[in-house]
Amino acid sequence: MKTATKINTRLVVFAKAPQAGKAKTRLIPALGAAGAATLARHMLGRTLDIALSAAVGPxxxxxxxxxxxxxxLGIAIDSAVQLSDQGQGDLGQRMACAVQRVTQLEPVLLIxxxxxxxxxxLLQQAAEQLGAHxxxxxxxxxxxxxxxxxxxxxPEIFSAMPWSTAAVAEISLQRMKALGLRVWVGPMQHDIDEPADLDHLPPELMNL
Known part of the structure; x- marks a missing residue:
């Protein structure tokens, strides 16, 4: 059996600017526009800190x-973080472009x-498993x-995907299987998108 191998991996964080009324809009009924934007800003900073701490690559x-x-303007971003533009198109097209660009040089983890x-x-585990899958x-x-x-x-993984639906992961896995790809699936996580998801916020983000 092939074992996991640690490889240098670029961590690409996809994010929208945390602007009031444009960020975390589905949380506005619970938090208000300013509160939703504040949460988005703190989650952005937290994610970048975690990505840097994982030390799996750029x-x-x-x-x-x-x-x-x-x-x-006014959004603090660590100088160690490289900046890029998502470009045009739907989410799938933008993700596919990022994968195309990055994998010319190194493997990529998109988050x-x-x-x-x-x-x-978790990021370290994913990078290690990518060495064997x-x-x-x-x-x-x-x-x-x-x-x-x-x-x-x-690109087949990303094209014509019904984004923001409950079928995304299942359809993606079906496509990967059809392509004969070796896939590692890690533990299930929770996104914070809807008011009910706020139950999964860690204590440090509960009372911003």
Missing amino acids: VELCMSPTPDDAAW GTDCPGLTPA DVVMLPASDGGYVLLGLKSPC
Whole structure:
């Protein structure tokens, strides 16, 4: 049996600018526009800290809008984090482009900023498993996923996907199986998208 191997892996964090009225909009009924944006800003900072602490490779923040947009003014980002633009298209097209670009040089782990359960240890485990598999995934309880790792482009995984539905992870896994890819699926995590998800916030994010 092939064992997991540690490999240098780029961590790409996909994020929107944490602007009031534009970030975490499904949480606005519970937190208000300003409260939802504040939570988004703190979750962004927390995710970047965890990504840097994992020390599996370079950390990149893939941003929407572009890094030089005024929406990012006042958002503290560690100087060790590299900045990039998500570009155009739907989420699948933007993710596929990031994978295409990064995997020309190194494997990639894609994550968002919505999962408070991500830890340096989980990111390290995913990077190690990517050494023995073609794809790694951390599924989300809402039917999506909070992490996807690849060593080569695989646009079929991202095209014509019903994003923001409970079928995303299942359809993705079906496509991977059809392509004959070796897949590692890690422990299920929780995203913070809806008011009911606030039950999964860690104590340090409960009373911002």
